Amino acid sequence: MKKIGLGKRVLACVASAATLLTGTTALSAVGMQVQTLTASAASYDNYAKLLQYTMYFYDGNMCGSDVGSASQFTWRDNCHTADEVDGGYHDAGDHVKFGLPAGYTASTLGWGYYEYKDSYDALGQTAHLKALTDRFCDFFKASTKLNGNDVSSLCYQVGKGQEDHDVWCSPESQTDQSLRTAYWTSDDASDIAAEYAAALAANYVNFGNEEDLTYAKALYNYSIRTNKAECPAAGNFYGSYDYYDDQAWAAGWLYLATGDSSYKTFLNTFMNASNAGKSGQSGCQWGVYSPMSWNNVSLGAAILQSEITGSGSDWSKVTTYLNGKCTSESQYYCEASWGSARYNTTMQLAALVTSKYSAQSGKDYSGWCKAQMAMILGNNPKNVNFVVGMDSNSAKYPHHRAASGYSSFDEMKNQTGYSANGHTLVGALVGGPADANFTYTDSVNDYEANEVALDYNAGIVGAAAGLYSIYKTGSIDSTIEGVNGSAVVTTEATQATTASTTRATTTTTKATQATQATTQSSSTSSGGATYSKNLNQAVDYDKLPATDRMIGWSWKDLGVKPSDKVTKVAVNITAKSGEIGKWQGAFGS
Template identity: 40%
Template sequence: MKKFLAVVTTIFLIGMQMTPIKAAESTEDKKYNYVDAFSKSILFYEANWCGADAGNNRLKWRGPCHEEDGKDVGLDLTGGFHDAGDHVKFGLPQAYAASTLGWAYYEFKDSFVKKGQDKYMLNILKHFTDYFLKCYPNKTTFYYQCGDGTTDHSYWGPPELQTPDITSRPTLYAATPEKPASDVCGSTAAALAIMYLNYKDIDADYANKCLTAAKNLYDFGKTYKGLSQSGGFYGSTGYWDDLSWGAVWLYSATNDNSYMNDIDSFLTARGIGGDNTYANHWTQCWDDVFGGVFVRLAEVTNNAKYKSIAEENLNYWIKDAPTTKGGLKYIASWGTLRYTAAECMLALVYYKYSNNKDYLDFAKSQIDYILGSNPRNSSYEVGFGNNYPKYPHHRAASGRMEGAPGYEKKTDPEKHLLYGALVGGPDGTSDDYSDDVNQYVNSEVAIDYNAGFVGALAGMSNYYGGEDLPEAIPGIEANTPQYYVEANVMKESNEECTIQAFMHNDSLLPPHYEKGLSFRYYVDLSEVYKNGYTAADVAVRANYAAGGGSLSGLIPYDEAKHIYYVEASWPNQLYGKAEMQFAITAYNAKCLDASNDFSRQNLKGDSNVTSENIPVYRNGVKIFGNEPGESEVKAGDVNGDGVVNGRDLMELRRYLAGNNNNINLKAADLNGDGIVNGRDLMLLTKLISSSK
């Protein structure tokens, strides 16, 4: 938590003309593709996107979520961003992230445009401000938190599956005259004012709408003073910084000197008025935006006092801030890299106007540490470099659902790669890092962590990006089946064969519940008939069924060959995995031999095996695996004629148009996601084109 250290000192102020220097690119001592790191850092926000339009971007493993936010207060409060690895929309970090990202775009717009990131960043910024506008239905009411942290943190699973019947999402806090929240109102006003500046040449009507809301929200926060609430998760320690942050950006947007007068009064109330100065040994963060306030004031006023305060802060970080053995500036243990990255952004913005290379060198040294120049030779940005965290504390990326109905573990391998996320970082003594989803002090990620990081990387791309471009980023990391069964043999004799099986719904694009899933386990009873018995002498018993599953008796498949199956079914919604333990018994016949059973093949007694001989069905239609007697299916051979050509493409198009169901669904499911759709059509087109 921040601690303010206001020290009254006498400082000889040295004037400096705050004129922006030209962004001169350099490749001196360049170690990394900063542009690639930059582009990935922006992508992180698409993973934390909330609302009905989640997934309408580059990450197809995200989908619509939390579509009833605000319903309890009669409003549509959908949108915004999940805070961190959880799904709450907290007030202060959301306002901080939006304003800091907007500032990054404002200062380094050329980097965003030149490196092809402007459309992504503007889309993210507008999603923030669209949400803020929804949350401000009248001049004296601003809703600033959706979801309860305590309740939300009891759920580990994808946001798409966090329905109201699983976790309630109350509209927990609103700023009103009776319960003011000057901090949230001030920082949100800053975000809206910055959006006006960034958007006025794109959509003037929308920009003006943001500016009007910024003015009103700022006035509301200034008139009714008080601190926001968060349920104990983001305890605010002051609001003078936030109100100053809102005022400096409203001044930037309007040139109205009344906002500068307000800032003078806020600083006086904070003890920084008149000849008093301020030793700021913290940095830009959700609970303290004075770092940004003074850098911005130095830019727009050329006031020696403001420049002195900004430089004292930067020089403290360069010369006196605690430093790890590996060279990282380290001022807090929880999410330490967010602070370092934010200070790098301040340094790069200030360098832009001062041309003092000490600030550029400082930022480069710290960003290089974050990207891999550290004792572990590890990047702390997920997906960047060759050695990066694989277990960030993030429910959507994990894709695992603990408890009903998923019954998975958060410590299982994560289903998705959380590109661009800045993890909390190493410890402060030995630069060690534990890649453990449960060590959230180090492995947590959040929208406030990445805000300053995006700004710092925008600056690094400006000064060191050269002609570098971002690397390609796949939309999904694995081409694995989404619906399948893994099983093992628990007991086997001439009287009984007991199977432990797990029905999986590992849907990815995006995660979703399924109803009507089932699997069939095929047995060959030839040995029973050979010994004078029949299927009537064989019984089936369910020992354990999770998730509302049920088990059928023996069902004939090919009676002439004595092939039967039992079907395990889950009529209700299922995600993750559901266990079914069942036994096939012949206690009177005592002649069972499971070795010839179709579904017994390749199963082991000591570990689970994913088996294509235990096929999966959705509402009776096979979507995975093989039945006895089926020849191997050739991917892309939709019409089953043994070749993959234009006829298959035609049949698949007809199927997707609803004009033909007579295709091989397994052959048509080229990407193995258990669904035949346009993505498979695209892959089939590429497959046929490449074979010509």
């Protein structure tokens, strides 16, 4: 082994007591065995990793008295423990719990799992998805007071919108209870009640909790009985234009849950009448349907109807709309300048589900979705991946109080980046470019380009699962900085999808022992290819030069192509006394 320095063509691993042998007290007495080395390059089609990462965003937005144990993020803790309705999720970079986007998010997450269950199962991600949707549904049930089979009152919001937005601090440090008003109604919020019902019914379809179905039925009945959507406290934040689309969405899920024809009749009546597409984002008329969003789910309802009826005429309405949106594989689909990435990725979800039923719908939009997702993941003029933490070129400074590390607006004022106390908001989809030319600035103060929210991630999670179901590309990460549960994945699922890298990506005790028994190493290229390298190299740390305790390998020894851009390197190491762990580093070239 010769001494190697850092350079474009060289991978070097610097060993130190702090970074390499954490927890080992006698370095000079330790003999090391470098067994596996993994180098990961940025990839525009790593759908397995995309699915894994985008779900973690919700761990960052958890609220309640159990966050410290429930969230996978090491830097999140209990907050707002005196809320009248405990639990749930903060809406965006703020700390309000708004009912409409939460209901939309939970139902859309449930939709993605319903359509692409096999992707979650194959990648070992089902347990995480279920934990997230269960948490949403537990909050919806806690926000609902039942009187028999009917709803007597409903909590549609926790927190004062404007007053909360006027404060910048972490949720753990926000102790002003005057900001945490719970808003209840007994004759309003039909749209929110219907979205809660849709989410609960979808969760029942997916996981079979009878209580979810009981509440879903009651909330649906309340919604169609009250037929009112004003909710003054939501005001300028999530003011709804109507409730018909939400009720149709809920009816579709309740039909799938129960087989009761009355729900199917309601769905068909809405979708086949002039009510279809009545909602409009910001008052605009988008056409027969609208892009799926917190304010309009008519497209999702239309797709559910088409699945249920199997009617070619129903599918044709959906594809006519999608044909006007899914047009170019070379130009970024930008529906609106504020939060364009959310509309883009949710349109992908709708298009992928339609493509899944191509035998009935007659259309396959998978190529368009693949191209659009590549742009989201960095194949764009800015070379920016709009999913935080996923690659070295990912957006780094989302408009998010908890992650930013700032304790006041005065601290944050005129800043672009985060404070020294900031954290990586792993998996968050930022708002994205303002136009098809990718006008974008990565700044904590730019809430149009860098806001994050529950509804922003709802579509991309399902789209990632859909793309993985088609292309089967990518692999999950076994270790993610700041995330406790990133190694929680079953060995069987990993073997089923990435057989050549099972031992490098799974960190259960059994799998770690298996790693020690082999010496296979893998390197993922920008094109998704996998290289292998057997190292099995013994190193006596004490015998390395005291002034240059560095070991390394040439990129060509791993088979990495000159055209690849390596962004992450991991080295598995064992000591004579047992397993040490994994060293990781990030490389920009």
